[in-house]
Amino acid sequence: MSETSVWTYLIKLAVFGTAFLFLFSVLQYFLCKIKRWWPGLILPLLTFLHSLPLISWLLPLQNISGPRIVAQWFSSFASANIPTAVFLCIYLACRGKHKKKKQIEKMNIQDLK
Numbered sequence: 001m002s003e004t005s006v007w008t009y010l011i012k013l014a015v016f017g018t019a020f021l022f023l024f025s026v027l028q029y030f031l032c033k034i035k036r037w038w039p040g041l042i043l044p045l046l047t048f049l050h051s052l053p054l055i056s057w058l059l060p061l062q063n064i065s066g067p068r069i070v071a072q073w074f075s076s077f078a079s080a081n082i083p084t085a086v087f088l089c090i091y092l093a094c095r096g097k098h099k100k101k102k103q104i105e106k107m108n109i110q111d112l113k
Contacts, residue, residue: 055073
């Protein structure tokens, strides 16, 4: 494989990965807007569960041992869970706004009494 084809592959991977993350972030935003709390946790849970077999499949392919395998596992786990972190940030931001709105509604109801 030539060097230009490797760069082309990496650019395509970055573009499709970014598009994937953007589209699913929009979906996550709408799932978080639902009144119930659990639909907003579906995508973070799925991406986290997807990262576990990915890491367990990747590490035996490496011929390293000792502290390097711990560092390799941690870096692989962290990079595989970037979408999980993004989805959880969206969830926490949306749910924080939802809780604040709910508290304001309670205060308004109490003021009317």
